[in-house]
Amino acid sequence: MKCPKCEHEQKYKEGMTCLSCKYKFIIDPKEKGHLNDYKMKLRIEQVSQSGQVYFTPRQLYALYRGKFKKSYALTMLVFGAIVISLFLAGGSPEGAVVVGVGFTIAILYEVFKKSWLSEQNFLATFNHWYTRSELVKEVKHLVLQPELKLPKNVREKDIYNYGVEAVIVTDQDVYVDLFVKNNYHTQYKALIISKHLYPTYLTPRLKQLLQEKPDLPLFFIHDATLEGLQTMTQFRNRAELATEGHPCIDLGLTPAHFNQLKPLKRLLQGIDDTHAPLDYLQHQHFTSIFNKYIVERAEQQALLSEEELSVIEADELSDRILMIDLIADDFG
Known part of the structure; x- marks a missing residue:
């Protein structure tokens, strides 16, 4: 796990408190697939364009799914190449490609399907993180509800x-x-x-x-x-x-x-x-x-x-x- 505050790399078994800066991790990566505190902070920086753009939680979710899809595609490409190479070593090139691609897609789809979070799960996880993380003070461009009011002392x-x-x-x-x-x-x-x-x-x-x-x-x-x-x-x-x-x-x-x-x-x-x-x-x-x-x-x-x-x-x-x-x- 990478600490979102000091970027210290830490093993999961070393606990949910950063050994370097004492940041308390909120998101358990064992429960939330590929999502963790560091990636949550990273996605917020991306959706807000480093604090320049206001965003809603659902916009954050859409970005998360888009990034996840790309990482899934890249992993599938690499893994598929390895599988095809193994089949090529032992038989027909045509058969290797067909079997290798099919096998790769089937296996990786099942793996990644269980890893990404549904919208409901993601939004609940974000709310849990947002109400507990010490980094929440850095999230200044979140739009949660209607709150516009007529400015005071303005003609x-x-x-x-x-x-x-x-x-x-x-x-x-x-x-x-x-x-x-x-x-x-x-x-x-x-x-x-x-x-x-x-x-x-x-x-x-x-x-x-x-x-x-x-x-x-x-x-x-x-x-x-x-x-x-x-x-x-x-x-x-x-x-x-x-x-x-x-x-x-x-x-x-x-x-x-x-x-x-x-x-x-x-x-x-x-x-x-x-x-x-x-x-x-x-x-x-x-x-x-x-x-x-x-x-x-x-x-x-x-x-x-x-x-x-x-x-x-x-x-x-x-x-x-x-x-x-x-x-x-x-x-x-």
Whole structure:
């Protein structure tokens, strides 16, 4: 075991307290497969980009599974080469390849299947570590629940001094926190709000913008769930919001995204594909999506009519998300 605090290498039999710095290990690697305190710290550094990006526990899980998949593939490649070499030494080359590859896949799949943690198990392990590890004070960019409040001693006009050229609507309140804390509102000049009108202090400004800017685009992003897929309809049906006539673009996610992309599909093993959360995506996936559909749309809007723009969106939206935006770097 490697100590996440001082990086001292220690054998499991030497106990759960670092012999060098006295750090108390929280995660028992015997019980949690390939996960341990050091790897938990490493994954947190990766998902937060060394403390520069806010993240949710599920984003951490998605990164963990992505990294685990790559290590599994590399091990399978090395082990397979060894097995094939052994078969080559004693018989037909063709038979060696077929038998060797089949044997390798069967054995390693069973081994690794028992090693990676399910989402439920991983999140429980993370919570256990997060509430007990002395390193928790270093985890400053975790988003656990909605907690946005109107800043004190700030004039209302100063809250929107970045300008608003788009509205981003989420299905879950916590996604608003994730996006705002990562400064997507200033980066994309967007008012970010949930379909429940959270945070409530933005509702008056939203109503004003909808009245003053009839061409203000509304972008919807949500879980690939039955409820999530209703986000745009539910928001547009709110009687208190004058959304009629505004361009409305549903960015997903949809079950099709998870079924067609391997990086997403493997996260759903054992889970109904209608229960896929938006925050399986990483920071770079969100910025890629928003760059394509907010920044690029604004540029096209200056050149095309609204009717021409809507035709392009209808024809290309799904394919562009699937082929360009989500596949980025295979989750790290």
